[in-house]
Amino acid sequence: MTMSLYNVPLCNIDGESCTLEPYRGKVLLIVNVASYCYFTSQYQALESLYRKYMGSDFSILGFPCNQFGHQEPHTEAQIKQFCLSRYEVSFPMFSKIEVNGRSTHPLFRLLKSSAPGWLGNQRILWNFTKFLVKRDGIVYKRYGPQTSPGKLESIIRALL
Secondary structure, eight states: OOOOGGGSOEEBTTSOEEOSGGGTTSEEEEEEEOSSSTTTTHHHHHHHHHHHHGGGTEEEEEEEBOTTTTOOOSOHHHHHHHHHHHHOOOSOBBOOBOOSSTTOOHHHHHHHHHSOOGGGOOOOOSTTOEEEEOTTSOEEEEEOTTSOGGGGHHHHHHHO
């Protein structure tokens, strides 16, 4: 079986096995997130985008990562509580993963090979790197952490 975005084995933030199959046909914004990062406040803009377009076959998927300055040191339960209490995050969150190195999660291996960064470098440089995925499961583009979620709204609207 060919590995696609939709059949990569995952665990949600509650530790339950899942895939992205339920998101087939939707525009997705997949983000590696962290609770103690300079860009953590982007949770607010991500949640705003999610609430605005979730009824339009759009979803944001958050993947906590502790590879950058140990900015996500907590357990999944603590991450979930932080996101709910601080930013009222309601978009789907998944278990903590690695996005670089030998233990790169297969989903991020697929995303990075589909949309390399600057000068073709596949390495993710920091938390809140974003991958925008079209309805057909093809990665449209990769955005660095400095790109605020709000700046993607017109592109998301066009893909919807």
